Amino acid sequence: MLMTVNQATATRVDQNAVVEARQLGLTFQTNDGPVRALSDVNLTINKGEFVSFIGPSGCGKTTFLRVIADLEQPTEGKISINGMSPEQAREARAYGYVFQAAALFPWRTIESNVGLPLEIIGLPKAEQQERIKRTLDLVNLSGFEKKYPWQLSGGMQQRASIARALAFDADLLLMDEPFGALDEIVRDHLNEQLLRLWRQTNKTICFVTHSIPEAVYLSTRIVVMSPRPGRVTDVIESTLPKERPLDIRESPEFLAIAARVRDGLRAGHSYED
């Protein structure tokens, strides 16, 4: 018994590490030749962190999340999730994924969309109901249970898709520009809610965004990437407190971090030119 526990811990470099990437690289073979989407990515994401990925379009942010989610296979290097391979982690249902689009099933009501992953993992009906209600409450969608996706605005649909990922209740949440298509006000509101949720649940969140303020506002760490091939050019630790009211975005500390991110992005660009 003790042996197996030791072995299990031995394979893991860091007990706290949720995602560990070592010299990770991915090359897509396309008709116009190989495309290097990721190259030499070294990154450790610890439990309870909120990590944002920011970088110009095509720098491999989505690809990295998809590698974690076992939706793409790396061609170089290693990656482990909770000490397991991405495939094992997926089979253990270790993460929830929020896609850039809401990706709701049009033939399901909001509540049954949120309940979809719960049906799949085979939860008892009563617990399904309870989780659906709780997560819809969390994203302010109570009262819309019986509506179909087309009856909701884009922002509401995106919130429903977040509720769906939350209902799944994995400790790791992968979010690919979940608020990209939303207006500023709704986005602010969802940012606040997401932050509150993260504080309450101590989940680990990987969050892709194009917005510097969003990245700085949400994250404990910001990973700046640059394209062709997709690399990590800078990792910025946030010095902001865990408790963050929206107006923290006017504080000098916030602006200083934002400036660093912007410099990092610019450096990545000038490397190209």
Next chain:
Amino acid sequence: MDRVRDRVVPVITILAVIVVAWYAFAVFMNAPFQRDLDRRAGETPTTMEFIGKTLSQPKPTMPAPHQVAQNFFENTFLRKVTSARSLVYHSWVTLSSTLLGFTFGTALGILIAVGIVHVIALDRSLMPWIIASQTIPILAVAPMIIVVLAAIGITGLIPKALISTYLSFFPVAVGMVKGLRSPDLMHLDLMHTYNASASQTFWKLRVPASVPFLFASMKVAVAASLVGAIVGELPTGAVAGIGAKLLAGSYYSQTIDMWAALVAGSVVAAMLVVLVGIVGKIVERSMGGRPA
């Protein structure tokens, strides 16, 4: 109201054009025979009289619309439905084998599609055969099927239904392959992240996504089934059914009967297609479809 008028006016206009053209054509087609008759009888009718006669021959080359309409009306509404002269009776005979064949065909089409979508080997091997099967002219195959089945003692409804099946499984198979493959990549990825099993992905994603495709292909299939049933009645020497009616009409030059049977066939086809459409609408509505 305006929308109704916008829809009805064009339809009525086209219909009027067709009817007028039909009358002109009927006069043209029947005139030689009428002239012959008149010459033998030594009559010299005025133009109006002559036209009137061409439109009221008992066995015209081309019956006039009102002759067909009258025959259709009498044989549909004025006869007992059990009478061998009733078009309702003949339609019912054809309809029953249509429906049986359509049910088989739809089931077979769905089965084939599920196989093609899930088994790579079937995708490669089956599709060419299915397409080849439809290039064989049904008029050539139908008598063979009927004769072969009759030889082993199967007659009546089943052989006709099998021809309907033969014609109707194809659109359903093709439509369902497309439908079962229609889910977004993102939806498939989503199911993958949940580690959903193949059967869960099938029932929760592929099947619901394929429903619109199913009904679209069923509309085509049901019309093809009816054609199959009618074609199936031709070589059997069947005594009942729209096909039998057409055949009998052609033996005895009962052109008006033939046309009336043709109209009955079209009416049945239209009703079937509309019915499938309505069921499709209801199902899609119950699946949260956006009202158009």
